[in-house]
Amino acid sequence: MSNLSVVAAEPRSIRLSPKDNVVVAVDEIEKGKLAAGGIAANARVTRGHKMAVAPIAVGQPVLKFGQIIGFATEEIAPGDWVHEHNTSMGEFDRDYEFAAGAKNDEVLPVEARATFQGYRRANGKSGTRNYIGILTSVNCSASVARFMAEAVTKSGILAQYPNIDGIIPFVHGTGCGMAAKGEGFDILKRTQWGYATNPNLAGVLLVGLGCEVFQISRMKELYNIVESDTFRTMTIQDTGGTRKTIEAGVAAIKEMLPKANDVRRETISASELILALQCGGSDGYSGITANPALGAAVDLLVKHGGTGILSETPEIYGAEHLLTRRAVNREVGEKLVSRIKWWEEYAARNGGEMNNNPSPGNKAGGLTTILEKSLGAAAKGGTTNLTAVYEYAEPVTAKGFVFMDTPGYDPVSATGQVAGGANILCFTTGRGSAYGCKPTPSIKLATNTPMYQRMVEDMDINCGDILDGVTVQEKGQEIFELILRVASGEQSKSEQLGYGDNEFVPWQIGATM
Amino acid sequence: MSNLSVVAAEPRSIRLSPKDNVVVAVDEIEKGKLAAGGIAANARVTRGHKMAVAPIAVGQPVLKFGQIIGFATEEIAPGDWVHEHNTSMGEFDRDYEFAAGAKNDEVLPVEARATFQGYRRANGKSGTRNYIGILTSVNCSASVARFMAEAVTKSGILAQYPNIDGIIPFVHGTGCGMAAKGEGFDILKRTQWGYATNPNLAGVLLVGLGCEVFQISRMKELYNIVESDTFRTMTIQDTGGTRKTIEAGVAAIKEMLPKANDVRRETISASELILALQCGGSDGYSGITANPALGAAVDLLVKHGGTGILSETPEIYGAEHLLTRRAVNREVGEKLVSRIKWWEEYAARNGGEMNNNPSPGNKAGGLTTILEKSLGAAAKGGTTNLTAVYEYAEPVTAKGFVFMDTPGYDPVSATGQVAGGANILCFTTGRGSAYGCKPTPSIKLATNTPMYQRMVEDMDINCGDILDGVTVQEKGQEIFELILRVASGEQSKSEQLGYGDNEFVPWQIGATM
Ligand SMILES: [Ca+2]
Ligand SMILES: [Ca+2]
Ligand SMILES: [Ca+2]
Ligand SMILES: [Ca+2]
Ligand SMILES: [Ca+2]
Structure with a gap:
């Protein structure tokens, strides 16, 4: 076992990073007891509290998680209890010190990197799953989206397309009764488009009511969305009501299935x-x-x-x-x-x-x-x-x-x-x-x-x-x-x-x- | 046909209340044309605009929907076009005139009232439907609630209880990441309790995660809720995870079915x-x-x-x-x-x-x-x-x-x-x-x-x-x-x-x- 992390013998303690100069007591460490691999506690250190495992000079950082959590306000010796009485934030919080701690992180060369078996998408992104999503512009089309997903799933047709993980209805409570611009609208817009383009989706149907604030036509314009065999949109009002929309949605999804299924993990x-x-x-x-x-x-x-x-x-x-x-x-x-x-x-x-x-x-x-x-x-x-x-x-x-x-x-x-x-x-x-x-x-x-x-x-x-x-x-x-x-x-x-x-x-x- | 409402011959118009002194043009009424049952238009009245059907003296109310929409700013004669040029809000908008328009509304004696066939609840309220509801304290228990409803429905057991209209999972997006007091919390609290006590529900299971801001235990305390054979609560954390909670929820609902079914429309x-x-x-x-x-x-x-x-x-x-x-x-x-x-x-x-x-x-x-x-x-x-x-x-x-x-x-x-x-x-x-x-x-x-x-x-x-x-x-x-x-x-x-x-x-x- 490494010298990091817990010393399993009681009293147990955890060193969260090799850089740390404190450990966290898992069991209470009584004064005088040896802990953290043989350091005698200079005071009682209760559960969840910190004990120094290295000397820390006045003004020097106290390190936990490999990071600064405060600065010593007096000399700290190994075995000392470390808390408010000898540690404070000092001036640290008055300065953002932009990039002061940036370093050259090691990144392995391409050939040494780990791999996984995933789906390579046409746009270069990589997926870990292969779903078809039914996005909804507004709560008013939530039920229709669920009915579509249910109808496709219950039809049994997915058995012919084993590479498809399922049909997901993405329903929610918003999309209308909101301002048609501003940060609330922008967030919803980005969220919808982000889901539509998540690499774990092979196909997307976006269904709305028609009169909602979050207009599908506007979103298509904003993102230059062109309908394709794996991206379709419709509204209940244009399609002529609930049943027709479910039928049209189910048909649109069925049309997506062959292409969505035509993928292989690599x-x-x-x-x-x-x-x-x-x-x-x-x-x-x-x-x-x-x-x-x-x-x-x-x-x-x-x-x-x-x-x-x-x-x-x-x-x-x-x-x-x-x-x-x-x-x-x-x-x-x-x-x-x-x-x-x-x-x-x-x-x-x-x-x-x-x-x-x-x-x-x-x-x-x-x-x-x-x-x-x-x-x-x-x-x-x-x-x-x-x-x-x-x-x-x-x-x-x-x-x-x-x-x-x-x-x-x-x-x-x-x-x-x-x-x-x-x-x-x-x-x-x-x-x-x-x-x-x-x-x-x-x-x-x-x-x-x-x-x-x-x-x-x-x-x-x-x-x-x-x-x-x-x-x-x-x-x-x-x-x-x-x-x-x-x-x-x-x-x-x-x-x-x-x-x-x-x-x-x-x-x-x-x-x- | 009554003299109210539309005069079907063109140009059509609508009188929205017998009290109204204006009609609304459904078709454009040309100047000089007879409309609204024989009144000659004194000016062109385009679609959606108003034509007077009675004289309105200066300062007198213009009535549409049987209610005041403004006051005549000049003499208005039958056949006149009524709009901004001869009508304004006057001083009306500066005074709430509390109860000035209250009247003795006619209410029929009990024996003369219409009736329906409904469910009389123990607390005296009347229901029009007879559902069992699964309420959720937080989004984190939404899936479990749906799984429970689905499991009960798919089990086929509801066939034995024909008076029950179904099991409704009431799922939503909130319940945590919110303040634990204040108007947002109060609204959610009232909403949940209001659904729990809606007379269209014969039984309620309230399911939570356990660590959410909207605590079920707190709600029970607030409303003096006592668990009964038609009101049960549980959390995923207390019950030991998803599968066990679904099982416990399904069991709780099944226990409610006989009593929930034991109702008759009257x-x-x-x-x-x-x-x-x-x-x-x-x-x-x-x-x-x-x-x-x-x-x-x-x-x-x-x-x-x-x-x-x-x-x-x-x-x-x-x-x-x-x-x-x-x-x-x-x-x-x-x-x-x-x-x-x-x-x-x-x-x-x-x-x-x-x-x-x-x-x-x-x-x-x-x-x-x-x-x-x-x-x-x-x-x-x-x-x-x-x-x-x-x-x-x-x-x-x-x-x-x-x-x-x-x-x-x-x-x-x-x-x-x-x-x-x-x-x-x-x-x-x-x-x-x-x-x-x-x-x-x-x-x-x-x-x-x-x-x-x-x-x-x-x-x-x-x-x-x-x-x-x-x-x-x-x-x-x-x-x-x-x-x-x-x-x-x-x-x-x-x-x-x-x-x-x-x-x-x-x-x-x-x-x-
Ligand atoms: Ca600060
Ligand atoms: Ca509305
Ligand atoms: Ca409205
Ligand atoms: Ca979190
Ligand atoms: Ca967190």
Whole structure:
């Protein structure tokens, strides 16, 4: 076993990165006890709190997750309890230090990269699944979309087209009673078009009512959409009502089937994977098991040339400095800061405020600074440079570690990422989220063993064993390997259970009129 | 044929109420031509514009829909074209005149009231349908709810329980990533509880994930909910994952079936009907055919002791004076005004504004004042006193004509009304909405004959024939009779088509975090 991560003998502790100068106590470490591989504790360190494993001079950074969570305000010796009394944010939060921490991330040469078995699309993108999607411009066409999907599926015709994974009705609650321009409209527009072009869809039917604010004709114009044998649109009003529209939709989909089925998985570089990162139902273990392990997997994916998308802006709020430091350049960092400012206005105009300071409860649990708290969420993103920042549902084109601005609410956040082109998704959960997605397979990572065992049919990987000695790096490797297998067609647990037909939830901004 | 409504000989015109001193031109009326039963036009009156059919002295009201749309600014003679040049709002818009127009509406004695065949519930409410509902606290339990409904339905067990209309999964996109208090939370809370207690549901299972903001335990506490053989709750996290939760949910529903089936339709007074009023996909005919006809039906329903709920606040904005005049008392009127002010703030904080003034296009089409424009929408509410004003999803307990504050967006508006207890719904449409609802049957009223013919499978009644001589009162009677038949079990078109499993859309207010 490596010297990283847990020292399994009691009292257990975790070192989250080889760079760290602190460990996190998994069991309480009594004063004088040897912990973290033989360091005597100079004070009692309770569960979730930090103990120094190296000397830290005044003003020097305290490192957890391989990243700065604060600075020593007095000399810290190995074995010292590290918390508010000897650590603070210092001046760190007053400076974005754009790109100050950017480095030359190692990316393997093309021939050394891992591969998966995926679908090469005509536009050069790569898919991990092969669905046909029925998009809806408005809630008013939701039922018709479901009836179409049901009719095609029940007809049995899909048996003749074994390469098609299914028909997905993407229904939602918006599309009308909204402003016909502005950020709410733009978000819906990008989301719809992002789904329409996600490489996991082989064909798309977009169905509307006809009189809705979100006009299909306008969207076609905006994106120069030309109807083809794998892209069709219709409205209930033009087609003459519900039954005729269902018939026309079923016919349109049946026409798509031969072409949609005419695909074969081929060997594709892992650099074509666009991995959406999610967490939901977090617990006290999220930041020390599943999130860092997923971060290690992202570091691997980036090394193999791929892309990882961190999101959930409210959860990294207050620690944006850590991401701006990692930005490849000032422009990328500034784009993140502008989104942070947007969120402050968004919260304010809705009568709330952004507030991510460690609460008294957080502090009692061992979180010393806002940086440390947000790093627990941001740990999913690993440690490489931040190469790009995207608004909600913008197409993700950069390689490496990127950020997309989304709410923290899981289905809304993931919808933005899938619209951005994510073809695979990893979701950490402590309480036990059952989230599944279509068309993008979702891999579920449990933060703790008891929940994993209780919900084993929903969870793909148990990261709780990091508390028992599995290293974060080992777990990251395990996750990376499962990503490649699921990308190649192995079903994730949520796919086996059939999730994904109810989780398309575009972010709604603005008044519902 | 009565002297009301259309004079079928060309040029056709419509008198919308026996009280009106103007008619609306259906065909262009040339100067000098006889129209409206023999009155010579003193000027050309184009389609949609108004011609006087009685003298109107300076300062006297111009009446359309039986209501004031403005005041004569010069002497108006029969045959005169009535528009901006001789009519204005005057001082009318500066005074709410609370209850100034309230009157003693005729309500038939109990023994003279119409009846329907409905379900008498233990709490005294009356249902028109007999469903079991699966409510979801959050999007994260949406798939599980659908799987449960599907499993029960596919099992074939419902064949043993012929009095049950089906299992409805009420799924939606919210319930987390929201503030745990405030108006957004309150709205969701009222909506959920309103559905849970709608008399068209015989049993309810409420299923959550477990860690969401909208906590089931909190809701149970708020409403003193006790679990019973027809009300059960569960969460995926407590139950141990997706499969176990589906099993437990299916078992819980199966346990409800015998009791839910043990009902019989009985004769119930029309005074127990709570009719939701909706319009969507409006056109130039909405305000002169289907909406006034529905208003006539509401007047009948109110006469028989029942309740009609007008909503869609943005569409009556600017003409709230007409409703405050009809208020039974100042308090009811003031509640409406406070909601109007709320909307102004809501629009402003979302970067928009309320604006319902007749546009140049509206004016060219014949709409003279904002009152007239909004009356086209408000005409659905008939002419009786406004007896109560409700916030979104509040329980509707008053009899007579009431208002519930909702957006104009159909599914969101109707969701509030059904949460308020509506057990029947009428929906006017010009462009051709296909809206259907569960658990509350939706009756669709076409504003024009061409659309009715094109979408006859979706439309229950054609109000377009008002342009051909059917009176508004006759059409109102036809609608009222269909309301009674559908309330008694006759399926509306949207029920025949299977609508209603995708139209539960609670109003979301506030930031998605
Ligand atoms: Ca700061
Ligand atoms: Ca999270
Ligand atoms: Ca989340
Ligand atoms: Ca309307
Ligand atoms: Ca409407």
